[in-house]
Amino acid sequence: MNFENCWNDQGEAVAKRVIIESDLSGDPDAETISFGWDGKRYAVDLTEEERVEFARALKPYLDVAEEINSGQGVIPVQSPGPDPAKVRRWAAENAIEIDGKTISEKGRVPRPFVEAYEKTMSESAEA
CATH class of the missing domain: 3.30.60.230 (Lsr2, dimerisation domain)
Known part of the structure; x- marks a missing residue:
């Protein structure tokens, strides 16, 4: 948490x-x-x-196994962006499909759904 x-x-x-x-x-x-x-x-x-x-x-x-230090440091594991619960709710309420697929109820929110959500939110803010 x-x-x-x-x-x-x-x-x-x-x-x-x-x-x-x-x-x-x-x-x-x-x-x-x-x-x-x-x-x-x-x-x-x-x-x-x-x-x-x-x-x-x-x-x-x-x-x-042999441990290898890549020297690249830690990768970011969570990118900033909208709340996944809000993206899921928006996608479900609007029956959003991307490449013939709807959003799943669990797991990571696929980037195309996040991008569609962000685009819709910015367009509605501009209106």
């Missing part, structure tokens, strides 16, 4: 609770895990139980 600083209408700082949901189960209180495979970097939101299962599956391979 994360907390972000927000401001109310009076300009006072208030806390906003951000709940990360598992990309697998949709359960709350997940954390983002990043890993590399076959030259690519990945990030997935997992609950503690899912993280333990993931680590258990990788353990035999990690025990014999």
Whole structure:
């Protein structure tokens, strides 16, 4: 669970609770895990139980693998953008389809849905 600083209408700082949901189960209180495979970097939101299962599956391979320090530092795992719940609600209420697919109820919000949401919100703000 994360907390972000927000401001109310009076300009006072208030806390906003951000709940990360598992990309697998949709359960709350997940954390983002990043890993590399076959030259690519990945990030997935997992609950503690899912993280333990993931680590258990990788353990035999990690025990014999050589760790490589790329020197590139940590990759960002969450980009700034609109609230995923708002994007999902907007897409569902407006029956938005992209490439013949509707938005899923769990997991990461695909970038094309975020872009369509942002475009619609900026157009409605300009109107």
